[in-house]
Amino acid sequence: MISNEGIHFFKFWLNIGRQTQLERFHDRRYSPLKSWKFSPIDVAGITKWDDYTKVRDTMFERTHKEFAPWIIVRANDKRRARLAIMRRILSSLPYEGRDLEIIGKEDKKIIGEGPSFLGKQD
Structure with missing residues (x-):
């Protein structure tokens, strides 16, 4: 197993809320500087938000392990999310x-371990 080979293994999940994602899509669609980031798949994907959320939760249930935990990052604020990830790795x-x-x-x-962190609101 990779975690037994002396390899430092991190599994980060950057979680973006639905409203923030919609705002980002809007910016990408109407900003000439960001339009390259926007695709029809984005529009199709937003209609499947609830389905994707269920699959995400199932993935966490099956793959969050003490020896290889999921590190959840609330990523609505990109800067704070990036700093949180850097701090986790560096520490x-x-x-x-x-x-x-x-x-x-x-x-x-901003940062915590496991799927239960997604349900916590501070």
């Missing part, structure tokens, strides 16, 4: 000069 890996004070504490409103 988890052993390396010379690691300083946890400089890395900073995790924002527990």
Whole structure:
């Protein structure tokens, strides 16, 4: 198993809320600088939001393990989500000069482990 081979393995799920996703699609559709990001698949996918959510939840149930947990990141705010991921990685890996004070504490409103984190609202 990969986690027994000394490999540091992270499984991140960046969760974006439906409203935020709709706003991003709108921006992509009407902004000349972002239109390249928009495709017809985006429109088709939004109608299947509930189906995708059920499949996501099933995936978490089957694959969230103590030895390889899912790390859930609330990603509506891209900057905070990216910082949370960087902090998790930097604080988890052993390396010379690691300083946890400089890395900073995790924002527990943004990052947590397991599917139960998705249900928590702070």
